[in-house]
């Protein structure tokens with residue numbers, strides 16, 4: 001499945017300043033791994049010992065994957081996946 | 091007076107230092123950024139005498155706030171009463187109780203004016219002209235009001251189903267108000283995308299490190315009003331979970347710069363509504379981090395944040411301070427609002443009901459000490475959530491203008507002192 005991964009502005013130095021990165025993946029986790037393959041600097045920023053870091057939230061078409069199936073959440077063709085910093089609001 | 095004692099911004103996870111810019115998270119691990127001060131330099135210049143000679147508002151603690159120069163907006167925020175609450179104490183069973191009353195904070199009647207005064211002073215320093223927020227209501231009022239007074243344009247995003255008074259009390263200031271069909275957390279996610287795309291100053295997103303510092307002033311004031319000491323117990327309502335942590339930080343900073351003789355040992359107690367209680371549920375279950383609540387359902391809309399940004403830190407503080415957390419039902423909230431009104435003459439919003447009801451519950455459970463000096467943080471005004479009181483208070487008796495009509499509804503009871 002073709003997915004567009006949205007990169008938050010302050011993280012774009014790690015994706016060669018790309019605001020979105022196109023990958024092909026069947027699940028949210030796979031999409032992030034593909035992103036990290038293309039832009040290895042993202043790996044340690046998103047993951048800590050294979051776990052998504054505490055202050056990173058992942059949304060597929062505006063739905064938080066924690067309310068779906070986390071990194072196993074299935075992706076449909078042309079879905080949007082957004083990486084959103086969790087330190088906001090209140 | 092030059093007042094900047096800020097050294098930079100520091101990641102709360104990896105301690106990496108960043109220059110002061112409108113950004114809220116670490117580019118290495120997404121961790122929250124926090125202002126880093128030169129406390130030794132502050133200690134050298136700030137004395138009780140110097141501070142006590144200043145006006146009683148939040149800016150008397152200016153050295154411990156992150157503005158570069160003199161603050162430019164929200165100059166009269168803070169300086170709210172700390173009320174000895176004997177009658178409420180008696181009703182609840184606390185023998186040494188105080189209420190910190192931010193229901194009368196200026197200009198918009200909630201503690202949020204404290205955070206906004208700092209965030210928008212900072213927005214002006216950064217040269218921003220458009221500001222905004224994602225809000226459960228009180229922040230909306232405050233950003234709209236203070237932005238108007240500062241001549242800033244504001245975009246305010248709220249869940250579309252907020253209380254009428256909170257919506258009106260935002261629109262009246264000329265803000266562009268956007269009601270989003272979704273939960274607060276959905277509004278917040280949208281705003282995070284908007285903030286970085288448009289570069290506006292969202293007080294609780296890219297300006298969040300500065301915003302959060304404003305809450306410390308509630309702690310500074312409590313300690314000063316008690317005569318430069320900290321209370322044994324504090325009860326704080328929690329939404330994003332920032333306020334509770336910043337009150338604690340405020341206490342510790344006063345000690346660090348030498349204004350408090352003893353190191354604070356305050357126990358922190360967090361209060362939430364049962365219809366949205368991610369933090370208190372995590373504390374009660376011994377979980378390290380909260381589990382987000384997808385669809386909050388409570389009359390206390392101001393605290394209805396299902397995925398609190400500071401949930402992890404709030405839970406940690408509560409546990410490590412020896413405190414606890416509790417959540418209360420909508421009926422308990424309403425009853426507690428009435429109890430506070432009828433014992434202390436303070437009409438607080440639903441979040442105040444949450445705080446009072448949680449304190450009562452924690453005391454009954456033996457989690458709080460009846461004899462220890464206790465401060466309840468009342469953070470918002472009841473006139474903004476009057477819907478919650480529908481059918482809870484009697485309608486007035488309506489009569490004609492004659493004495494007979496009055497006496498038809500009232501018999502006896504002349505003032506004994508004058509009889």
Ligand SMILES: Cc1ncc(COP(=O)(O)O)c(C=O)c1O
Nearest residue numbers: 090329330331332333392469470
């Ligand atoms: C009246 C009131 N009290 C308390 C809070 C909680 O503050 P925090 O989000 O910092 O936990 C809020 C926040 O929205 C509020 O509106």
Ligand SMILES: [Zn+2]
Nearest residue numbers: 101104116121
């Ligand atoms: Zn970091």
